[in-house]
Amino acid sequence: GAGYIDNKLGIGTTSPDEKLHLYETTHGADLTVKLSAENDSGTHRPWYITNDPDAPSLRFIGEVDNHIVLARQTGYVGIGKAVPESPLHIYEDTTSTGNATGLTIEQDGTGDAKVEFLVTGVQRWSVGLDNSADDKFSIAQGSALGTNDCITIHPTTHAVEFPKANGLISGSSTSTGSFGKLAVGTSSDLLSEFTVEQGGSKRVHFGLVDS
Numbered sequence: 072g073a074g075y076i077d078n079k080l081g082i083g084t085t086s087p088d089e090k091l092h093l094y095e096t097t098h099g100a101d102l103t104v105k106l107s108a109e110n111d112s113g114t115h116r117p118w119y120i121t122n123d124p125d126a127p128s129l130r131f132i133g134e135v136d137n138h139i140v141l142a143r144q145t146g147y148v149g150i151g152k153a154v155p156e157s158p159l160h161i162y163e164d165t166t167s168t169g170n171a172t173g174l175t176i177e178q179d180g181t182g183d184a185k186v187e188f189l190v191t192g193v194q195r196w197s198v199g200l201d202n203s204a205d206d207k208f209s210i211a212q213g214s215a216l217g218t219n220d221c222i223t224i225h226p227t228t229h230a231v232e233f234p235k236a237n238g239l240i241s242g243s244s245t246s247t248g249s250f251g252k253l254a255v256g257t258s259s260d261l262l263s264e265f266t267v268e269q270g271g272s273k274r275v276h277f278g279l280v281d282s
Contacts, residue, residue, distance in 0.1 A: 099125060126154065137162075178202060183216045 074085035081087030083094035083102075095102035102122040109115055119132040130153075131139040140149035149155030152162035163172060178184035178200070185199025194212075201209045201216040206226050212219040212235070220234045 095122075095124075128153075185216060187214060 073083070074081040074087055076085075076087060079087040079090055079092065081092045081094065083096055084092055093102055093104065101124070104120045106118040106120070107115065108117075117133075119130075121130045121132060123130060127143040128149075129141040129143065130137060135151075137149060137151055137153045140153060140155060141147075142149070142155055145155075147155035147157060148159050150159075150161045152160045161174060165172060176184045176186065176199070181202055183199050183202050185197050187195060187197050189195045195214055197209075197211045197214055197216055199209065199216055201207045201220075201223070204217050204223070208224040208226070209216045209220045210222040211217070212221060220232075223232045223234060224230070225232075
């Protein structure tokens with residue numbers, strides 16, 4: 072049935088309570104709205120907006136299922152995922168390994184392309200490309216790349232720097248294990264000097280000599 076009351080249109084209901092009210096009368100059935108258009112070549116390109124009452128979720132479907140899913144009870148967003156398990160859940164089942172897969176964060180201006188991680192009122196870290204510093208990949212404490220960088224990687228030379236630690240790599244070892252491992256390539260440009268220090272009293276200093 073349909074109804075038009077007080078400038079409100081109902082489809083599937085004779086008692087609409089919004090300007091446009093669509094109602095599915097079959098219990099458990101999805102309510103779907105179809106948006107149709109043809110491209111310049113005359114090919115039909117439909118989109119479907121579906122209210123799934125059993126999920127419950129709102130789904131936007133194009134040429135594949137679950138393009139975008141909004142979970143009603145949690146507010147979670149799924150991309151390619153029918154039932155998102157986190158605030159943003161991206162799902163793929165492909166063989167793609169190029170830029171058509173994963174998550175892309177692009178910056179076309181003078182700002183940084185970055186992601187921030189925040190424990191409310193306690194700690195914030197930023198990870199991304201520092202546009203003002205040769206587009207280095209940076210891990211920084213705080214919201215601004217280039218201010219409190221802890222690790223940076225140069226996109227051309229691949230040089231790794233530890234600005235906040237003044238170039239120091241720190242860690243710990245056990246009586247049965249080793250501190251870590253340093254691997255050096257064949258080019259003398261990769262490493263000129265490296266120092267391992269323990270408590271200020273024991274030091275190993277070595278470098279590469281161009282013979």
